[in-house]
Amino acid sequence: xxxxxxxxxxxxxxxxxxxxxxxxxxxxxxxxxxxxxxxxxxxxxxxxxxxxxxxxxxxxxxxxxxxxxxxxxxxxxxxxxxxxxxxxxxxxxxxxxxxxxxxxxxxxxxxxxxxxxxxxxxxxxxxxxxxxxxxxxxxxxxxxxxxxxxxxxxxxxxxxxxxxxxxxxxxxxxxxxxxxxxxxxxxxxxxxxxxxxxxxxxxxxxxxxxxxxxxxxxxxxxxxxxxxxxxxxxxxxxxxxxxxxxxxxxxxxxxxxxxxxxxxxxxxxxxxxxxxxxxxxxxxxxxxxxxxxxxxxxxxxxxxxxxxxxxxxxxxxxxxxxxxxxxxxxxxxxxxxxxxxxxxxxxxxxxxxxxxxxxxxxxxxxxxxxxxxxxxxxxxxxxxxxxxxxxxxxxxxxxxxxxxxxxxxxxxxxxxxxxxxxxxxxxxxxxxxxxxxxxxxxxxxxxxxxxxxxxxxxxxxxxxxxxxxxxxxxxxxxxxxxxxxxxxxxxxxxxxxxxxxxxxxxxxx
RNA sequence: CGGGUUGUAGCGCAGCUUGGUAGCGCGUUUGACUGGGGGUCAAAAGGUCGUGGGUUCAAAUCCCGCCAGCCCGACCA
Numbered sequence: 001x002x003x004x005x006x007x008x009x010x011x012x013x014x015x016x017x018x019x020x021x022x023x024x025x026x027x028x029x030x031x032x033x034x035x036x037x038x039x040x041x042x043x044x045x046x047x048x049x050x051x052x053x054x055x056x057x058x059x060x061x062x063x064x065x066x067x068x069x070x071x072x073x074x075x076x077x078x079x080x081x082x083x084x085x086x087x088x089x090x091x092x093x094x095x096x097x098x099x100x101x102x103x104x105x106x107x108x109x110x111x112x113x114x115x116x117x118x119x120x121x122x123x124x125x126x127x128x129x130x131x132x133x134x135x136x137x138x139x140x141x142x143x144x145x146x147x148x149x150x151x152x153x154x155x156x157x158x159x160x161x162x163x164x165x166x167x168x169x170x171x172x173x174x175x176x177x178x179x180x181x182x183x184x185x186x187x188x189x190x191x192x193x194x195x196x197x198x199x200x201x202x203x204x205x206x207x208x209x210x211x212x213x214x215x216x217x218x219x220x221x222x223x224x225x226x227x228x229x230x231x232x233x234x235x236x237x238x239x240x241x242x243x244x245x246x247x248x249x250x251x252x253x254x255x256x257x258x259x260x261x262x263x264x265x266x267x268x269x270x271x272x273x274x275x276x277x278x279x280x281x282x283x284x285x286x287x288x289x290x291x292x293x294x295x296x297x298x299x300x301x302x303x304x305x306x307x308x309x310x311x312x313x314x315x316x317x318x319x320x321x322x323x324x325x326x327x328x329x330x331x332x333x334x335x336x337x338x339x340x341x342x343x344x345x346x347x348x349x350x351x352x353x354x355x356x357x358x359x360x361x362x363x364x365x366x367x368x369x370x371x372x373x374x375x376x377x378x379x380x381x382x383x384x385x386x387x388x389x390x391x392x393x394x395x396x397x398x399x400x401x402x403x404x405x406x407x408x409x410x411x412x413x414x415x416x417x418x419x420x421x422x423x424x425x426x427x428x429x430x431x432x433x434x435x436x437x438x439x440x441x442x443x444x445x446x447x448x449x450x451x452x453x454x455x456x457x458x459x460x461x462x463x464x465x466x467x468x469x470x471x472x473x474x475x476x477x478x479x480x481x482x483x484x485x486x487x488x489x490x491x492x493x494x495x496x497x498x499x500x501x502x503x504x505x506x507x508x509x
Numbered sequence: 510c511g512g513g514u515u516g517u518a519g520c521g522c523a524g525c526u527u528g529g530u531a532g533c534g535c536g537u538u539u540g541a542c543u544g545g546g547g548g549u550c551a552a553a554a555g556g557u558c559g560u561g562g563g564u565u566c567a568a569a570u571c572c573c574g575c576c577a578g579c580c581c582g583a584c585c586a
Contacts (some may be wrong), residue, residue, distance in 0.1 A: 007547085017579090017580085018579085018580095021579090032577080034577080036576080036578095066533085088585095088586070091585085092585075124586080155585080157584085157585065158510065158585075159583095159584080159585085160580095165585080169585090212586075216586070217586070218586035220586090221586075223534080224586060239586060243586075273586090308544090308545060308546085310544050310545085311544090321528095348544055348545080349547075350544085351545090351546035352547055353546095354546065354547080355546090355547050356547090358547095367545065369545060371545080372545090459566095485521085503512060
């Protein structure tokens with residue numbers, strides 16, 4: 001590591017999934033824990049999640065929702081109430097069967113006090129919330145019921161990766177109940193838009209909005225809508241989902257109300273969620289071979305100031321100058337908050353500090369040494385530009401311009417990601433071309449597959465069996481039936497059967 | 510869950526085939542020299558070799574179980 005050209009090895013093109021893990025570690029976002037598949041989210045990673053929470057929570061409140069909290073444990077019998085739901089989640093449930101530990105003869109603790117009815121650790125909360133709503137909803141006057149909870153959930157996955165798929169993860173789940181189908185559908189779409197707005201406006205991550213095919217739908221939902229993003233390895237990542245649950249869960253949990261005519265009706269429900277997976281999505285959308293790149297609106301620090309002190313006698317003056325610079329920057333605002341400034345006064349070499357913050361993805365770095373002080377300027381670098389590209393800026397101009405600069409970086413990241421997605425999205429009408437587009441380059445066994453493929457916009461007849469075959473053969477699925485695209489009819493790229501519109505095909509996380 | 514592979518100092522690794530009680534690079538600490546970019550020199554600290562058992566006079570090394578990571582599958586709103 002004497003003089004590497006990149007801070008992260010391997011690079012994205014050498015080994016994408018290893019690169020991802022190294023970025024997570026280099027930026028000090030999270031690490032594996034002693035428990036299989038469960039991560040420790042470290043302060044820098046958690047700060048990003050807190051920013052996501054803050055923004056999303058504000059959006060949920062603006063759309064009329066309130067937060068509440070429901071139990072971690074769900075009686076197994078609750079899960080049994082909705083057949084499709086059971087199918088979808090039973091395989092990945094952690095089950096609590098005992099409530100006490102006793103010391104065994106060999107000094108080891110053994111479970112004792114078997115529960116009459118086992119509890120599952122929530123993989124999602126439709127059933128427990130449904131049972132609660134059944135009590136809360138009596139009259140049409142109790143509707144709509146608009147509630148969100150911030151919680152952890154557990155899904156016993158076979159293969160895990162930090163942030164992208166872990167056994168335990170943090171998320172929010174909104175659960176609403178409505179008097180009419182129309183209202184519930186409207187809610188489903190409204191929250192989908194909230195997610196899309198957040199992804200694009202705050203994460204600087206372009207997303208496709210669409211509906212899931214039968215095969216990809218949430219277990220128990222009538223319709224699942226999603227936002228799908230393209231990662232830099234050109235695979236699709238589902239970044240959020242919004243479900244129209246119809247009356248399925250209302251019937252399973254007996255959420256009923258008397259309407260204005262005094263008739264007994266089942267409520268119409270929705271649920272919607274995003275998780276800490278968004279952190280993984282953000283990493284894989286923007287970061288480069290020098291580490292994390294944070295969109296300013298979600299960065300725990302917008303600006304890091306690195307004092308450059310070579311002679312002890314300069315120290316006091318530089319400290320005073322940089323502290324006042326930090327204070328003035330904090331008086332500026334960006335995205336409705338004060339500019340977040342990190343003043344790095346650690347007793348370390350300047351170069352080490354700079355690389356530390358590059359890897360952590362801070363949008364703007366400034367260095368201040370005696371020469372800058374004398375010139376009343378700062379030496380500035382942007383994380384979205386090559387790390388050698390640095391510029392002296394007058395102090396006053398820098399302070400005045402910081403908000404606009406952060407917005408420019410934010411917009412630039414979105415544009416770069418959007419251009420990437422466009423460049424790797426292809427309209428395909430020919431079966432052979434479709435196959436060639438997704439065919440994996442041949443490599444040795446047990447070696448990561450090189451980056452290839454992308455999004456294909458192709459017609460699909462809608463037959464789940466055809467989709468399953470393609471998945472078996474190419475590892476490609478329909479990510480969504482996009483909402484934005486017109487209903488241009490055509491012929492299925494696989495079977496030639498009539499197709500109402502193009503869908504998005506891709507390999508997925 | 511199947512196949513493969515890995516686990517030795519904070520990080521990256523060597524040592525294991527042919528058992529003889531641990532080494533390298535980076536990092537860390539201290540000192541000096543440096544000084545607008547992950548610097549140079551010197552000294553030092555730091556390891557029950559993932560874990561539990563077995564074989565042996567002796568195990569990082571051989572055998573078995575378990576735990577965890579990674580890759581390829583299967584699976585996964």
